[in-house]
Amino acid sequence: MNIFEDYDAISQCNKCGFCQEACPVFRSTGHESGVARGRLALMRGIIEDRVQWTKELEDPLFNCLGCGACTASCLADVPTADLVIKGRAEYLEKVGRKPIHKLLFEQLLPYPKRLHMAARAAAFGKNSGMSKVAKALGLLRILGRDFAKAENIVEKLPPVPFRGLVKPGEYPGTGDTLRIGYFIGCGVDVIQQEAGQESLKILKKIGKTVTVLDNCCCGLPAWTYGDIDAAQKLALKNLEAFSSQSFDVIVTDCSSCASFLKKYPKVFQGDEKNQDLAQAQTPLFQDMVEFIFKNGYSTPTGKSPIVVTFHDPCHAVRGQGISRENREILKNIQGVEFREMPEADWCCGGAGSYALTHYDLSMKVLDRKMKNVESTEADFLVTSCPACMIQLSHGIRRAGLNTKVCHISEIVTGAKPKG
Amino acid sequence: MVNENFIRELEKIVGKSNVSVTNTGIELYSYDASLVKGNPGVVVFPANTQEVSQLVKAANKEGIDIVPRGFGTNLSGGTISITHGLVICLSRFNKILGIHPESRYAVVQPGVTNLEVQQALAKVGAFYAPDPASQKVATLGGNAGENSGGPLCLKYGVTSNHILGMEIVMADGEILRIGGPALDPPGFDLRGLMVGSEGAMAITTELTLRTLPKTQSVITMLAVYDDIQAAALSVSKIISAGILPNTLEMMDALVIEAVEASISCGYPLDAAAVLIIEVEGMIVGLKEQAEQIKEICMTNQCRDIKIAKNQEERNLLWKGRKGAFGAIARLAPNYLVNDATVPRTSLPKALEQIKIIAQKYECRVGNVFHAGDGNMHPLLLFDSRNEGELEQVHKAGWDIMKACVDLGGTISGEHGIGREKQEAMKMIFSGDDLNTQQTVKFAFDPENILNPNKVIPLSKSPGRPLESFEPTILKRLGGASCKGVVQAMAAIKNAKDAGKSVIVVGADTFSHYGNICKQDVTPVSTLSMTDIIEYDSDNQFITLGAGMSLHGLQEILGKNNQWLPLRPPFFGNKASMGSLVAMGISGPERMFYGAPRDFLLGLQYIDSQGRIISTGGKVVKNVAGYDMTRLLTGSNGSLGIITEATWRLLTRPELCKALSMTGNLDDCFGAVLELMNANLFPAFVTAVPVNNIPEDNGTDQFPKLWKMVVGFEGMANVVEHQVEQCSLLLGKHKLKELETWDYPLIDGCFKDIFNKIAMAPYTLKLATATGKMLDLINVINSIDGIKAQARMSDWLLDFGCGRIFSALDSLDKDQWASLTHGAISLDGHVHLEKAPDDFRREQDVFGGVLRPEWAMMHKIKKALDPHSLFAPGRMPGKKEYEV
């Protein structure tokens, strides 16, 4: 990995500074190290030999949320989030990789069961200090920064993984034709199982068959960390698993996974064979939100009316360009009043290893989000990414709001509000 | 050089985490949006004014240069430290401190972005007019630093027209407040000077902005042309027809192509140019305006004109314009954007020149610019990785500036000089002009530590003034060749040689003005300076000698249905234009039209060394150099003798109509507060007492019943509509007895009242924010002996401008001090426009309490007029600061 290859893309930044408006990190710090212009300037500085690979680069490279907001307002359309990942990859090579990343990416993420067990073990052992495993797990967005020491986490952490309850394999549905693959993200598998159950209900109602996949982590955590090797291994493992069966569509209720699955061809840049394999499957992947929007789903009525607002996961709104569908779905449910919140598409601050490594910053970004949530007075804060759900719930607790966080599937099936 | 100790010192002030000194930290502040680069020694992020002050003091002690920085989006190298100094970044100053739509102002910290202010104001139905295309990421501090403009500036003017006050940290660390919500404080226009000073005079830590109520409706049009020259011609035809759209933006073929490729917003790909024209205001009359524009375009070879049918279509049209820079930016890694300005009618020629220059240097150029005010923005594309290309675009940029100046324009309309255009200053200013500007900077910053070595070209021998030379390109008309100027120069020389001071007498209308000093003064007349040096009615400006009377000027302009929309109070028919500049005064119409400071484009004056110094130019957008025009305006002749001035003009309104209704003061005030942020645009909002002498004699003479008088000026049907709406609004507040009448354009409504007030021994002017007018009245009424004066029936409450004009029979020292204190406590100020000689000898007519900013004024005075040659006594704080 060498950022020199991206010299052209990096030089395309003309330093206009327009990304400053969009970047949640910059808006919290006001420091150039936290904005696309600055990150690109440093990478250009490295290429042009004014800046050296040292630990000083860790912050500017790793405090990027990868949310892509900068690119959306970038005059020159510079793909900073992607370039930063390349920068991270080279950083890991030149400055060094930490053992806990190896542990996470190579030992835990490829094996969902191991991941779940490790999480339980770490949660129970929370009082005995942060173990190495706990630290590694804390890097995962789905568990959240406070994972290893937070109260209540044991009660919240289900005793068996989702796929312990719903074994991988084919289930019959009530639909006529569609053969659906259900990709289980780590978040649903390990924690947000209620959301998973509701998603499964929706899929079963619409599909002729629903296959709960025996996939592993999509690879996004490794990719965002810049560990491209590990990301490729995980992606390949999944691609091979999918191609052994035949589906009309592969759905996931995690927008982050969905966006990364769609990105697989990019992960294999320069590796033609695997890129072709990825390319062939890309058209199959759908975010749960797209799936519901396309196929429709009628909700049981008779519930008390509720007010909801929606948080756009970065990987939905910018990663996949989904922003209208989720709102349309919510607006069309009887008894649901949808209220748009200000800056709904702003990152919640929980991205990647972020919440762990840049706690204060992450909380600043999150607090801003909570102010916006509060202004809507919504009963439910809905989103479509289990990792965002963890971060948002943390924010709600911090801010002492009454709003509840849930997955869009839970609103669609009527599981929320309860009763 | 920055050393370890200094860094420790900084860390003590702002905390370690707010100091950046690492290699990467430095690299991150080595650039801004311009092409200039340079490494700072250290970067700090203070949290409050106290910290800024301490930082400045620390830097002073070590002799380290300081560069203030907002979000670093300026295009002239203004935030680059070229001496490896201290960069003070104000990004943490990000709070909006207060919004007061009823008084039309807001207070913000300098690190707030322009867009954040707009969003906050929109919630209360108000807006802030300057709207740079970079508004999402440009801070108010940066806007003020560069005197930024945007599309809306065609109608509303640039940043300088909308900054009321500031808190600044001076080069020695002193914290000072200048201006504020109350208009035009006595003495020099320091905030006028600060705006556009590019961080070289002081560091801004707070700003008071003038806000306006949002208009009701808007019509946006896209005019398509097959010939770019025809588009340019339409622009000047629209303006010279007397229509003032709020925006008139142009894009050429390369830009259209690029925009359509990235955004696709419906610009025809085969067009040579498009114009985006927008008019806004009351619904009534707006359609007619749009029709009129359409007609003008069509007679000027417009292919097609499309009117946006709804908000969506409107957004789409603007999306193209706002994304234009970006779309172009995709065509090449870098661009140099030039922002030279020309008189509007020269746009076709300027475009032709730009094309030829681009061909000569073989660089691609796209034009997207503020056509309405002649502000070009040619974008020259290149790749900075290729040294040869960089040199070529720099040369092309230089030639474009030359071409524009040759057409009577200037080198920068809104982006500033900074480092990039420093040498080009010689195109438009003489050596003496530039040395004078530098002298003012050094009055603020004697050690030259604030953003040093920028704006003014460097002299060959460091530390010495520039040698004498004439501007290399610009030919300034007038000067010593005009009538009366040589005589005045001789008179000044004689007085100087005789060790005397001089005071200008124009028509001798203002001999009662200012304080009386011990110095022996010689009167110098400007009355013979009556030349009309250049009157360009198409471009709507006039340059004329200082001795011409305002009355005479209006007559000349009337022949072209134009005028200078100023009705200064206490101004006789003969009062000269020079005195209008010197005093900078304005009547109640200031709320709608502005003051002399808003209409002056440039000046020439004789300075204390007997030289003719030029300021500004003749184009409406001009940010080249420090704003000497504003410094001179309202300086009461204490910096030099103004010989000629260039004024911006307007087309005469069709109709001037006033209405009056009567009620008690509280009801009037309630109506005022609503009217100030309503969807109505009065030329003035005033009240006068109804009955002259109250019944009971002596105890309570404050008038009970007031007549509110509100005027409207503009297109007849719009005026009629507003008068009607306004009467409804006043009626809602229980005001009664509606009367309406047309009033004369030149004399306006208040000539008689002002004349009456001026008959008293004392003529008093007090100012505060509109929302505090009642409090100010209470202050007056609470002072012993003032309330009981019969003359108090001569009042003019200028609500729209937050001012009170009144007459007094007597005023003693204590009363004067109390009045001053009272006004200051309401963020206001006081001023005696007229007072008996004794008072003027003993007291200070500019205020009974010393104000800290006056010391700064005297520093400037001392630098520019060391022997106090000009108008002694006409500055505030005479006793304390003058010898």
Ligand SMILES: Cc1cc2nc3c(=O)[nH]c(=O)nc-3n(C[C@H](O)[C@H](O)[C@H](O)COP(=O)(O)OP(=O)(O)OC[C@H]3O[C@@H](n4cnc5c(N)ncnc54)[C@H](O)[C@@H]3O)c2cc1C
């Ligand atoms: C794509 C693009 C489009 C643009 N469009 C426009 C436009 O339409 N109109 C326009 O006028 N400009 C435009 N600009 C230029 C730029 O955005 C403006 O000059 C803007 O006002 C700069 O704001 P900033 O916060 O970035 O200031 P900076 O660049 O940080 O500073 C600008 C200057 O002000 C000084 N300064 C900043 N803060 C303070 C302070 N608190 N006290 C004292 N001095 C201070 C600095 O020293 C510097 O000299 C554009 C720029 C870009 C990149």
Ligand code: SF4
């Ligand atoms: S991806 Fe997000 S966090 Fe990273 S630079 Fe862009 S806007 Fe900032």
Ligand code: SF4
């Ligand atoms: S918006 Fe794009 S081009 Fe502009 S500074 Fe940011 S990354 Fe660079």
